[in-house]
Amino acid sequence: MFNYLSAEIYKVVRRPPLWVCLAAIFAGEVLLLYIEKISSSAVMNFAQGVIFVPRLLMVGFLAAFLISDLVYSNQGKTGTLKNEVAFGLTRLQIYLGKLCSMWVVSIAAVVVVLALYLVPCYFLLDHRAGVMEAMWGLGASLLAALPLWLGAQATCCALCFATRSEGLVWTLSIGIFLAGSTIVNIAVALLGLGPFGPLCEFLVHMTSWLPDSLCQVLFLIPEFNWEGRYPELVRISVDIIQQCWIVGAFWVFVPTLLSLSNFYRKEIH
Amino acid sequence: MRDDKAVLVTYNLTRTYGAVKALDNVTLTVHKGDIYGLVGRNGAGKTTLLRLISGQSIPTSGDLELFGTAGHGAFKHRNRTGVIIETPSFYPYLTARENLEYYRMQRGLPGKGLVEEALERVHLEDTGKKKFKSFSLGMKQRLGLALALMNRPDFLLLDEPINGLDPEGVAEFRTLMKELNRDHGTTILISSHILTELASIATSYGFLDQGKLLEEITAEALHEKCRTCLLASVDNAPKAATILETALDTNSYDVLPGNVLQIYAFLDAPQKVSAALSQGGVALYSLEQKGMDLENYFLQLIGGEQHV
Numbered sequence: 001m002f003n004y005l006s007a008e009i010y011k012v013v014r015r016p017p018l019w020v021c022l023a024a025i026f027a028g029e030v031l032l033l034y035i036e037k038i039s040s041s042a043v044m045n046f047a048q049g050v051i052f053v054p055r056l057l058m059v060g061f062l063a064a065f066l067i068s069d070l071v072y073s074n075q076g077k078t079g080t081l082k083n084e085v086a087f088g089l090t091r092l093q094i095y096l097g098k099l100c101s102m103w104v105v106s107i108a109a110v111v112v113v114l115a116l117y118l119v120p121c122y123f124l125l126d127h128r129a130g131v132m133e134a135m136w137g138l139g140a141s142l143l144a145a146l147p148l149w150l151g152a153q154a155t156c157c158a159l160c161f162a163t164r165s166e167g168l169v170w171t172l173s174i175g176i177f178l179a180g181s182t183i184v185n186i187a188v189a190l191l192g193l194g195p196f197g198p199l200c201e202f203l204v205h206m207t208s209w210l211p212d213s214l215c216q217v218l219f220l221i222p223e224f225n226w227e228g229r230y231p232e233l234v235r236i237s238v239d240i241i242q243q244c245w246i247v248g249a250f251w252v253f254v255p256t257l258l259s260l261s262n263f264y265r266k267e268i269h
Numbered sequence: 270m271r272d273d274k275a276v277l278v279t280y281n282l283t284r285t286y287g288a289v290k291a292l293d294n295v296t297l298t299v300h301k302g303d304i305y306g307l308v309g310r311n312g313a314g315k316t317t318l319l320r321l322i323s324g325q326s327i328p329t330s331g332d333l334e335l336f337g338t339a340g341h342g343a344f345k346h347r348n349r350t351g352v353i354i355e356t357p358s359f360y361p362y363l364t365a366r367e368n369l370e371y372y373r374m375q376r377g378l379p380g381k382g383l384v385e386e387a388l389e390r391v392h393l394e395d396t397g398k399k400k401f402k403s404f405s406l407g408m409k410q411r412l413g414l415a416l417a418l419m420n421r422p423d424f425l426l427l428d429e430p431i432n433g434l435d436p437e438g439v440a441e442f443r444t445l446m447k448e449l450n451r452d453h454g455t456t457i458l459i460s461s462h463i464l465t466e467l468a469s470i471a472t473s474y475g476f477l478d479q480g481k482l483l484e485e486i487t488a489e490a491l492h493e494k495c496r497t498c499l500l501a502s503v504d505n506a507p508k509a510a511t512i513l514e515t516a517l518d519t520n521s522y523d524v525l526p527g528n529v530l531q532i533y534a535f536l537d538a539p540q541k542v543s544a545a546l547s548q549g550g551v552a553l554y555s556l557e558q559k560g561m562d563l564e565n566y567f568l569q570l571i572g573g574e575q576h577v
Contacts, residue, residue: 007371014362014367015362079355082352083352086324086347086426087352087375089375265327
């Protein structure tokens with residue numbers, strides 16, 4: 001597995017889109033830091049800079065889609081999977097190798113992106129009370145978001161192996177992880193016009209378990225105190241973190257098992 | 270040099286796609302040290318067979334043994350094989366060197382020198398920063414060969430490997446195959462439409478048609494069969510055969526479908542054959558002297574003048 005991961009990382013770092021995206025994110029962070037710096041220091045400080053991060057958790061889903069694309073590299077169309085199979089790598093090794101590579105790249109990207117934002121924040125913004133609380137709040141948000149990101153990654157990986165259409169992968173991934181609750185709400189609104197009362201209730205209840213809904217819960221938790229003092233944080237509950245891990249585990253295991261069982265029987269061209 | 274040990278054995282290997290049997294109960298053996306030529310028309314099942322051996326496809330029924338290991342365990346020996354099946358596939362945004370390095374790392378092959386060695390072997394060492402997507406067909410084919418050779422395989426599976434190669438490339442390929450077989454004992458299974466090339470290197474042949482294996486034969490036996498002969502078209506082949514044995518005291522002949530006899534004796538005196546048949550009451554429609562090459566042998570085997 002180590003050999004497989006090394007090879008995938010060797011390949012990914014040679015893909016220009018990776019560096020373009022990192023550069024774009026870095027440019028966005030520089031702009032954000034600039035705006036934070038020129039804001040009144042009575043309002044903006046390091047703690048508030050930190051608790052801004054959870055509001056961008058949904059970006060993790062977009063990153064998952066992109067990293068899946070970078071690692072998988074449209075192998076269904078290029079036909080390079082046959083080189084791996086022909087050498088004797090089992091289909092399980094290939095699938096898990098790709099998935100683990102995606103996870104490794106994702107986690108590395110999160111670390112880099114966070115560091116590129118938080119380190120300048122630390123030096124550029126005033127430090128006041130509430131820093132530790134903010135850091136704990138950020139840590140809790142990340143702990144809750146991590147399984148959702150891993151689930152998004154696993155789902156994208158499953159879709160990559162299942163279909164040769166990149167467009168379909170992106171459409172389904174966005175539909176599930178970025179627009180899931182919106183789609184369900186629209187369905188509820190339409191179904192509500194007919195005799196589907198119990199179904200609508202079930203769907204409304206299920207909405208709170210969708211990844212994008214959970215992310216929104218996470219980033220609404222840190223609340224600003226607009227009087228310019230340190231932010232008063234509403235602590236992220238253990239229940240929410242558990243819920244995120246359950247949902248994340250679902251999106252890791254179910255798509256993986258379905259896609260893997262299909263991949264085992266698939267003709268490799 | 271051929272060895273009695275088998276590198277590959279297939280047992281009633283079958284692959285169906287819906288109602289179509291792409292491969293139908295194929296049982297063949299490739300011995301260690303062979304250069305095994307797989308001959309067949311378009312759609313005969315050659316690529317299907319190679320895909321089953323390489324693991325890209327899963328058999329509908331039957332089994333295969335690779336280096337003496339059958340069934341699911343055969344995959345463990347695939348790292349001793351090198352494969353080119355259909356058009357070589359690589360990452361379009363990587364160079365030749367980067368593509369091979371990627372696979373070297375993935376396969377855990379030691380030594381970065383392997384990549385350079387493989388590229389030099391196929392004369393791609395000077396491609397520099399050129400990405401794979403900009404390669405010509407011949408360059409892609411060479412890179413595919415480089416990948417197949419990189420792990421110094423004991424068994425090479427090559428599907429139309431000289432596609433896209435220029436005449437110089439074809440000659441180099443032929444020399445390389447002979448060198449690998451002679452100096453390293455590499456066993457080679459090669460399918461090709463270009464039978465003249467196959468005939469110049471193969472030591473054994475398998476003839477496939479419509480998914481079925483028609484015949485397996487060594488090069489020596491094929492040479493014997495293809496040697497110059499008299500082709501006699503008669504009205505009663507069994508009677509003619511009896512006459513050859515009793516009147517002419519020879520059993521150096523084969524009876525072919527359609528009342529045709531292939532006679533390997535009396536090449537300098539065909540009139541003796543015609544006289545004996547005539548006296549024995551057998552109508553002789555034609556008598557001609559013929560030698561066969563691989564292509565004609567194959568065409569005769571499949572029973573018609575159709576393109577390979």
